[in-house]
Amino acid sequence: MNSSFDLKTYLEGRRKLVDEWLEENLPRPVGPHSLVIEAMRYSALSKGKRIRPILLMAAADAVGGDGTRFLPQASALECIHAYSLIHDDLPAMDDDDLRRGVPTCHKAFGEAMAILAGDALLNYAFEILSSPSHSKGLDPETVISVIGTIGHASGINGMVGGQAADVLMEGKEVDEETLRFIHVHKTGAIIKAAIKAGAILGGADPIQLERMEEFGYHLGLLFQIKDDLLDVEGDEKRLGKRTKKDAEKKKATYPALFGIERTKQMGQEILKEAIDALSIFGPEADALRSVANYVVRRSR
Amino acid sequence: MNSSFDLKTYLEGRRKLVDEWLEENLPRPVGPHSLVIEAMRYSALSKGKRIRPILLMAAADAVGGDGTRFLPQASALECIHAYSLIHDDLPAMDDDDLRRGVPTCHKAFGEAMAILAGDALLNYAFEILSSPSHSKGLDPETVISVIGTIGHASGINGMVGGQAADVLMEGKEVDEETLRFIHVHKTGAIIKAAIKAGAILGGADPIQLERMEEFGYHLGLLFQIKDDLLDVEGDEKRLGKRTKKDAEKKKATYPALFGIERTKQMGQEILKEAIDALSIFGPEADALRSVANYVVRRSR
Numbered sequence: 050m051n052s053s054f055d056l057k058t059y060l061e062g063r064r065k066l067v068d069e070w071l072e073e074n075l076p077r078p079v080g081p082h083s084l085v086i087e088a089m090r091y092s093a094l095s096k097g098k099r100i101r102p103i104l105l106m107a108a109a110d111a112v113g114g115d116g117t118r119f120l121p122q123a124s125a126l127e128c129i130h131a132y133s134l135i136h137d138d139l140p141a142m143d144d145d146d147l148r149r150g151v152p153t154c155h156k157a158f159g160e161a162m163a164i165l166a167g168d169a170l171l172n173y174a175f176e177i178l179s180s181p182s183h184s185k186g187l188d189p190e191t192v193i194s195v196i197g198t199i200g201h202a203s204g205i206n207g208m209v210g211g212q213a214a215d216v217l218m219e220g221k222e223v224d225e226e227t228l229r230f231i232h233v234h235k236t237g238a239i240i241k242a243a244i245k246a247g248a249i250l251g252g253a254d255p256i257q258l259e260r261m262e263e264f265g266y267h268l269g270l271l272f273q274i275k276d277d278l279l280d281v282e283g284d285e286k287r288l289g290k291r292t293k294k295d296a297e298k299k300k301a302t303y304p305a306l307f308g309i310e311r312t313k314q315m316g317q318e319i320l321k322e323a324i325d326a327l328s329i330f331g332p333e334a335d336a337l338r339s340v341a342n343y344v345v346r347r348s349r
Numbered sequence: 350m351n352s353s354f355d356l357k358t359y360l361e362g363r364r365k366l367v368d369e370w371l372e373e374n375l376p377r378p379v380g381p382h383s384l385v386i387e388a389m390r391y392s393a394l395s396k397g398k399r400i401r402p403i404l405l406m407a408a409a410d411a412v413g414g415d416g417t418r419f420l421p422q423a424s425a426l427e428c429i430h431a432y433s434l435i436h437d438d439l440p441a442m443d444d445d446d447l448r449r450g451v452p453t454c455h456k457a458f459g460e461a462m463a464i465l466a467g468d469a470l471l472n473y474a475f476e477i478l479s480s481p482s483h484s485k486g487l488d489p490e491t492v493i494s495v496i497g498t499i500g501h502a503s504g505i506n507g508m509v510g511g512q513a514a515d516v517l518m519e520g521k522e523v524d525e526e527t528l529r530f531i532h533v534h535k536t537g538a539i540i541k542a543a544i545k546a547g548a549i550l551g552g553a554d555p556i557q558l559e560r561m562e563e564f565g566y567h568l569g570l571l572f573q574i575k576d577d578l579l580d581v582e583g584d585e586k587r588l589g590k591r592t593k594k595d596a597e598k599k600k601a602t603y604p605a606l607f608g609i610e611r612t613k614q615m616g617q618e619i620l621k622e623a624i625d626a627l628s629i630f631g632p633e634a635d636a637l638r639s640v641a642n643y644v645v646r647r648s649r
Binding site: 076080081082084085086089132136139141142159160161162164165167168169171172173175176178179180181184189190192193196197200201203204205206209210211212213214216217218227230231234 | 376380381382384385386389432436439441442459460461462464465467468469471472473475476478479480481484489490492493496497500501503504505506509510511512513514516517518527530531534
């Protein structure tokens with residue numbers, strides 16, 4: 050890997066592109082329903098890492114495409130992420146007051162608006178993905194394939210299924226198989242979909258696509274393992290959200306099942322598998338390699 | 350109009366097709382998240398009229414297509430409808446205990462599962478619409494156009510926007526313009542989208558499509574006006590849900606703004622406009638005409 054790759058500048062630049070795109074393309078708060086639009090914008094535009102959009106673009110770059118061409122598709126992923134955070138934070142779910150350092154959506158806008166803002170953001174992702182103006186120059190088959198990839202990952206066989214299992218297993222003895230189910234679905238599926246969608250958009254051949262999916266699978270797992278570790282060891286202020294929630298709620302996590310040290314070791318093993326999956330790619334995949342390393346190192 | 354058209358048999362037959370399709374194609378309750386799948390199935394398969402799917406198929410028939418070929422797309426609309434009912438019934442929204450004669454989703458499965466089941470059903474609609482196996486033989490451009498049509502109607506510029514306005518205007522003085530905004534968006538948009546999507550799938554030419562959109566607009570308005578009237582005059586048992594809620598919650602409705610008699614008269618006028626929009630079509634649009642009449646006459 051090219052050690053001169055400047056991850057910080059890269060992440061910052063890409064994050065800014067996503068923020069500007071969302072700022073410009075999210076609905077404007079007018080009409081008798083303007084409050085719910087404010088709630089959508091409040092959550093989607095709040096300070097975040099924009100990792101999922103960045104991964105989509107980086108995967109397109111890695112297979113030889115031009116990632117920034119796919120900013121709309123990348124930003125659609127951020128809408129889905131924002132929706133999932135809003136609904137996860139609701140009183141009936143994780144009941145959280147703080148997210149990204151500011152009050153959660155329902156704390157700021159009330160529960161009804163938060164539920165609807167989440168619904169609207171999920172729906173808006175599909176509006177972006179199917180919009181002719183955002184798909185200019187793309188083959189229609191590619192557009193459908195991306196919608197299918199992202200739709201599958203965010204639904205019952207992906208994120209929603211994982212979140213449901215997570216809620217249902219609270220306080221219960223959970224074996225490794227169930228824990229892996231939760232992790233793979235709740236966080237992993239949409240990370241993997243970001244990589245896969247980026248690869249499809251970038252014009253990956255079947256072998257490239259297979260490697261990208263493998264990379265995405267491991268990266269997704271890594272992401273959730275690190276989230277679990279941060280909940281135990283992380284700094285509340287830096288994270289912008291409450292920590293130690295998992296233990297409090299008796300949630301199924303890797304640290305709870307294997308202990309902190311073994312979990313960190315597993316993280317290193319999975320990181321290696323992720324990096325290995327990229328072996329067929331040259332320096333054009335350095336951003337992906339660098340992001341994978343960052344996922345393990347990050348402190349928020 | 351062909352007076353021999355047997356609406357009851359027609360509706361019953363089409364309803365059955367949709368029910369069978371959903372029964373067969375909704376996810377099966379297995380895995381650690383099986384409860385949320387049960388909640389999805391509970392709500393989507395509970396007794397309903399399946400009007401939106403039937404309208405999609407009828408519109409395809411009316412423009413010379415074969416409506417039943419588009420059962421998956423039609424059923425996707427029912428998933429969106431079911432999701433909207435689940436979320437509307439939540440304690441933070443309309444707080445209803447009864448729907449279609451049975452306990453609402455959150456009463457049966459708890460709030461967390463109800464929120465997630467709604468999310469999953471909305472998402473599942475887009476999974477169906479983008480699935481290659483459900484789009485066999487369809488032109489990819491048509492598939493994207495249908496996703497865009499339905500996505501626009503169910504989101505912030507359609508159903509979610511209307512529902513948000515409805516919640517926000519509770520207890521407030523509402524003028525006719527705002528009332529129309531709520532009706533056109535909350536219920537009208539998805540009805541219009543059902544008609545438009547059916548027309549697109551059935552291969553409508555631009556003039557047919559324009560007429561269908563006009564018909565759909567009026568039918569959607571008619572639908573919500575009748576819902577308002579049923580809330581005032583309807584039979585709770587027959588409707589399978591609580592009535593007199595609108596007045597109790599000081600909701601913006603046509604009867605509240607114009608009185609019952611004037612509202613009924615307006616319904617007749619809008620029905621006429623809807624039927625007029627179909628003037629270029631022959632007997633192949635009799636089902637649509639008949640459904641429009643039924644919407645005004647229905648008692649549930």
